[in-house]
Amino acid sequence: MTADVDVLIIGAGLSGIGAAHHIQSAFPGRTYTILEAREAIGGTWDLFRYPGIRSDSDMHTLGYRFRPWTKAKAIADGPAILSYVRETASDAGIDRHIRFSHKVQSAEWSTEDAMWTVNALHNDEPVQITARFLYVCSGYYNYDGGYTPDFPGVERFRGQVIHPQKWPEDLDYAGKKVVVIGSGATAVTLVPAMADKAAHVTMLQRSPTYILALPGEDKIANTLRRVLGARLTYPITRWKNVILSTLLYQLSQRRPAMIRSFIRGATVKQLPAGYDVDTHFKPEYNPWDQRLCLVPDGDLFRSIKHGKASVVTDRITEFTETGLRLESGAELEADIIITATGLRLLAMGGIRLAVDGDDIKLPETMAYKGLMLSGVPNCAFTVGYTNASWTLKADLVSEFVVRVLRHMDDHGYDKCVPMNDDPAVTEKPLLDFAAGYVLRSIDEFPKAGSRAPWQLGMSYAHDLVKLRYGKIDDGALKFSRTRANQPSIR
Incomplete structure (x- = not known):
């Protein structure tokens, strides 16, 4: 055979x-x-x-x-x-x-x-x-399909509820109030991407995630490529980044307090003076117990600083006709709710x-x-x-x-x-x-x-x-x- x-x-x-x-x-x-x-x-x-x-x-x-x-x-x-x-x-x-x-x-x-x-x-x-x-x-x-929890009252909401894995091609969010539920990589990507067109974007999270701003371009790689060419530069840059990411991971495992402090300090510099960093950007777990989220050129922090986006740390009690009611008693109005709640x-x-x-x-x-x-x-x-x-x-x-x-x-x-x-x-x-x-x-x-x-x-x-x-x-x-x-x- x-x-x-x-x-x-x-x-x-x-x-x-x-x-x-x-x-x-x-x-x-x-x-x-x-x-x-x-x-x-x-x-x-x-x-x-x-x-x-x-x-x-x-x-x-x-x-x-x-x-x-x-x-x-x-x-x-x-x-x-x-x-x-x-x-x-x-x-x-x-x-x-x-x-x-x-x-x-x-x-x-x-x-x-x-x-x-x-x-x-x-x-x-x-x-x-x-x-x-x-x-x-x-x-x-x-x-x-992705993962969406069973939210009480979701059928009452008069706007659109969307999971990022099933994104509609014709979604018009210009001038609308958007709430993104979640704090992982998808959420921190969506918020700044939608903030320029939307009336406002709110990232609603149960608990914070470690978020680190990095340059969108690797200046060392781009400079070496102009001098050495792509074929010689690539393995050099690859190993540079492997070593740096491994070092960050190992330090996170062995010196978590030091990396916590480093990330917090970097976050404070990116946000407006007096911003409540410890409520919204201080996770309970140690760095790299869950995946670290990267934001190129600090775009998420920039959207917050310019008032186009905000972060709310709270839990959902129920969906309402016009948005979300939270455990704190606060209500979030929304035209569109995005459930960036995982895979x-x-x-x-x-x-x-x-x-x-x-x-x-x-x-x-x-x-x-x-x-x-x-x-x-x-x-x-x-x-x-x-x-x-x-x-x-x-x-x-x-x-x-x-x-x-x-x-x-x-x-x-x-x-x-x-x-x-x-x-x-x-x-x-x-x-x-x-x-x-x-x-x-x-x-x-x-x-x-x-x-x-x-x-x-x-x-x-x-x-x-x-x-x-x-x-x-x-x-x-x-x-x-x-x-x-x-x-x-x-």
């Missing part, structure tokens, strides 16, 4: 296009296909259309290792990132390998055939494709996995190096960092997958499967992160382990050593040959 493709990639977003580039470059003679549920390349950056959407990491680390980011802005807007991803696909001919509007339903591994049978829907019609290796690059949240996570793109007829229950599996599942052969997935740019990890995962496939090729193997044979390894959450969107769904995800290679690392430097240079045949990743005369993935 011959597989339709050697490698089947699920998802044509930032991770999927990067994975395809690595596979195509390493194995130019072998076949691969990308199945994309939506009708366009881009994933997150095509899905979200709300005003001001931008990266929450610098583009020198969110960009691919193999393709320099050459624009002046380091904190880039959504359309610029989308163009970058699509140009990467087009220039390498990756776009010719994508099947759009293919929503994967299930994937079933057969040891006898040493391949996956993947079932998808295309225009409501069933489609089946076989592959020797399955590579899931669908991210970890639900594209069908809904979805493990492995919601794909049902089975091995030799037995369904795989994801919470009963353990993640090998944060990129493969125990007991699931010839399958990898991408989960990026929560404390750094997603693509830093995505690139390393792709490099590791290439190394695994080459190892199989060199030794004539057609099956690799991680197996946890160490009774001393105890279970831990895959994402050890206190954000609400993680806590709501983490029980539906695979587990991590208490020791290597079952830990999900959050250090790029450590992962680089382990994934790019570490031993492949480490005893936990089991290799075998199940069929005679199996062709290699060269």
